Amino acid sequence: MRIANRFRPLITLVYGTVVSAVAMLSSAAQAVEFSITIENVSSDSGKLMIAVGGKESFENAEGSEPQPKPLQIILPARTGSVSFTTDALPPGEYAVQVFHDVNGNGELDANFVGMPKEPWGFSNNARGNFGPPKFADTKVDVSTDTAISIRVDK
Amino acid sequence: MQRRAFLQQTASALALTSLFGRAAADAYQQAFKAALPQAPWLAGLESVAQPAYDTTVAVSGRWPAALSGTLYRNGPARHDIGNFRYKHWFDGDGMLHAYRFDGKTLRHQAKMVMTTKYTEELAAGRPLYPGFASPVPNPAPVSSADAVNVANISVLHHHDKLLALWEAGSPWEMNADTLDTLGTYSFSADTDGAPFSAHPRVEPDGTLWNFGYLSAAGLLALWHIDAQGRVVKVGTVPAAPMGMPHDFVVTDRHIVVLLCPLHYRGIEGSTFLDAHEWAGDAPTRVLVVDKNDFSSYRWFELPAQWVFHFGNAWEDSQGVIHFDAARAPTPTLMQDNFRRYMRGDAGEERPSQHYSYRIDTRQGKATESALFEQSFATEFPVIDPRVSCRRNDRLVMLHRKATSKAAHPMLTGVSTYSYSTDRLESYDYPATVIPEEHLYVPRPGSAPESDGWIVGTALDFARLETQLNVFDAQHLQDGPIASAALPYTLPLGLHGKFVA
Numbered sequence: 001m002r003i004a005n006r007f008r009p010l011i012t013l014v015y016g017t018v019v020s021a022v023a024m025l026s027s028a029a030q031a032v033e034f035s036i037t038i039e040n041v042s043s044d045s046g047k048l049m050i051a052v053g054g055k056e057s058f059e060n061a062e063g064s065e066p067q068p069k070p071l072q073i074i075l076p077a078r079t080g081s082v083s084f085t086t087d088a089l090p091p092g093e094y095a096v097q098v099f100h101d102v103n104g105n106g107e108l109d110a111n112f113v114g115m116p117k118e119p120w121g122f123s124n125n126a127r128g129n130f131g132p133p134k135f136a137d138t139k140v141d142v143s144t145d146t147a148i149s150i151r152v153d154k
Numbered sequence: 155m156q157r158r159a160f161l162q163q164t165a166s167a168l169a170l171t172s173l174f175g176r177a178a179a180d181a182y183q184q185a186f187k188a189a190l191p192q193a194p195w196l197a198g199l200e201s202v203a204q205p206a207y208d209t210t211v212a213v214s215g216r217w218p219a220a221l222s223g224t225l226y227r228n229g230p231a232r233h234d235i236g237n238f239r240y241k242h243w244f245d246g247d248g249m250l251h252a253y254r255f256d257g258k259t260l261r262h263q264a265k266m267v268m269t270t271k272y273t274e275e276l277a278a279g280r281p282l283y284p285g286f287a288s289p290v291p292n293p294a295p296v297s298s299a300d301a302v303n304v305a306n307i308s309v310l311h312h313h314d315k316l317l318a319l320w321e322a323g324s325p326w327e328m329n330a331d332t333l334d335t336l337g338t339y340s341f342s343a344d345t346d347g348a349p350f351s352a353h354p355r356v357e358p359d360g361t362l363w364n365f366g367y368l369s370a371a372g373l374l375a376l377w378h379i380d381a382q383g384r385v386v387k388v389g390t391v392p393a394a395p396m397g398m399p400h401d402f403v404v405t406d407r408h409i410v411v412l413l414c415p416l417h418y419r420g421i422e423g424s425t426f427l428d429a430h431e432w433a434g435d436a437p438t439r440v441l442v443v444d445k446n447d448f449s450s451y452r453w454f455e456l457p458a459q460w461v462f463h464f465g466n467a468w469e470d471s472q473g474v475i476h477f478d479a480a481r482a483p484t485p486t487l488m489q490d491n492f493r494r495y496m497r498g499d500a501g502e503e504r505p506s507q508h509y510s511y512r513i514d515t516r517q518g519k520a521t522e523s524a525l526f527e528q529s530f531a532t533e534f535p536v537i538d539p540r541v542s543c544r545r546n547d548r549l550v551m552l553h554r555k556a557t558s559k560a561a562h563p564m565l566t567g568v569s570t571y572s573y574s575t576d577r578l579e580s581y582d583y584p585a586t587v588i589p590e591e592h593l594y595v596p597r598p599g600s601a602p603e604s605d606g607w608i609v610g611t612a613l614d615f616a617r618l619e620t621q622l623n624v625f626d627a628q629h630l631q632d633g634p635i636a637s638a639a640l641p642y643t644l645p646l647g648l649h650g651k652f653v654a
Contacts, residue, residue: 112344112388112390113371113373114373128295128297129296129297133295
């Protein structure tokens with residue numbers, strides 16, 4: 001699947017939804033293609049909820065919330081792997097987080113102490129230590145056309 | 155011999171690395187091996203010789219006809235992975251034991267708990283994940299506590315499930331007959347993976363209470379499970395700075411958790427134990443939660459102290475909560491001695507003293523006082539399970555007297571105490587025997603605390619055998635009335651449960 005919709009905030013495609021793509025004033029000369037494959041998808045049920053952003057959208061400064069992730073994409077889940085390509089982002093360093101919203105309720109379900117109950121993953125397949133990984137462990141250099149894969153797991 | 159089989163199993167996993175040359179034994183492993191001949195008590199901290207046991211031996215003495223059943227026990231057993239030795243006693247991978255007795259014979263069965271960590275590291279032939287207090291080279295990220303769950307602390311038999319318990323993750327379900335590992339156990343979808351500590355309190359009617367701690371989130375999780383294993387309710391209480399609570403108590407109205415000031419400071423670049431800092435000037439915070447409503451709780455304060463284990467708790471008609479604990483001034487035993495043991499060094503003695511506590515919920519005051527003299531150190535307090543979470547008169551515990559001539563630094567004997575008569579009875583094991591936790595086993599059909607036996611295992615490092623001993627609970631100081639000895643030693647373990 002190809003998603004090339006860089007200036008439209010909400011576009012429904014045949015196979016997926018770009019929830020938000022914050023307008024990036026990337027000229028054609030700067031555009032890069034970022035291909036992401038989600039692997040180990042355990043079923044066809046629900047959706048894959050994907051968010052891509054830079055450091056400021058993953059790590060908050062003391063006492064503040066992180067910025068919204070500039071690219072948020074919802075794709076239907078398919079057993080095995082699901083791929084897409086976007087050129088909505090200017091060249092830079094990005095991290096990708098994804099979770100498999102198996103029951104389609106739009107949320108990463110967690111148990112009563114906040115631990116995820118649905119499969120999730122980050123770029124570089126970083127898993128973190130007792131919590132989400134740090135941006136430094138998840139960042140991907142997307143200064144040129146780049147393809148990555150991310151494994152989702154509980 | 156099965157010891158060889160275990161070594162071969164480990165060796166085949168190591169074969170690939172052997173091709174490229176094996177790393178030398180690490181400093182702890184070298185120091186431990188060097189110390190063992192001069193300090194034979196260290197037999198209790200050797201890695202278990204076999205991954206599984208099934209041995210039947212005859213019993214000796216006057217084994218009570220009415221005493222039959224199974225004593226399940228758990229404890230750290232595998233302390234070395236190839237040339238790597240864990241740096242702390244509590245890191246050892248758990249092994250579940252069943253001591254089955256019928257009055258004539260004792261059958262000892264045991265199997266390693268096949269946790270994810272144990273299974274992956276056995277296959278790799280090297281440590282992959284950081285331990286509780288053992289850094290490893292190039293550690294893999296720990297995405298959840300269950301990735302490093304070694305299921306090595308205690309065992310719970312509840313609603314016909316046999317569960318091996320760790321402290322910060324899921325229970326591991328075991329087959330009660332074969333001791334095969336069935337996988338992590340989930341009480342419900344909403345509680346899957348949440349921390350379930352190693353000392354759940356079970357009321358006489360089977361109602362189960364437990365807690366769990368989430369250090370990074372600064373949360374205490376609370377569990378209420380009925381006798382059929384169904385989750386009645388769960389909840390969380392914000393409790394930062396988190397400590398490392400190991401045990402707790404429950405009365406007929408309240409849950410009481412002591413947060414000793416071993417404060418969680420963040421795990422970045424360190425082990426879990428080293429992520430904590432002892433704040434000796436800070437109070438011990440005492441959380442008292444309404445059993446009927448986990449959102450209703452109060453905090454009290456006690457002086458800084460360290461507690462692993464409580465005996466029991468009950469509440470009087472004046473709203474005063476009474477409980478007892480083995481209390482140490484600091485957590486030095488855990489922070490220092492239990493590391494030293496792994497390199498063959500006993501360190502200085504760090505006795506804990508038995509205290510009784512009162513929390514006056516109407517006056518808003520918590521107080522404590524020593525129950526026994528300082529020269530009488532205690533640990534592993536237990537009670538007749540039929541008075542759990544109710545007023546108890548008797549305590550059973552292990553002790554060490556300051557005058558002890560034992561040839562080891564561990565506990566040296568077993569004691570009983572009656573509050574009503576203020577009578578303390580004790581039995582001292584020989585100088586070359588290390589007792590493990592001893593339990594109160596009621597005589598079937600007797601009234602609570604009236605009649606029964608005290609049953610426990612012990613390591614005789616002179617005879618190189620692990621024993622199981624039975625005492626008449628009313629005549630403890632007469633010594634064991636019956637016993638059975640296995641033809642091998644087992645690593646010193648932690649907690650058990652008797653199932654009739």
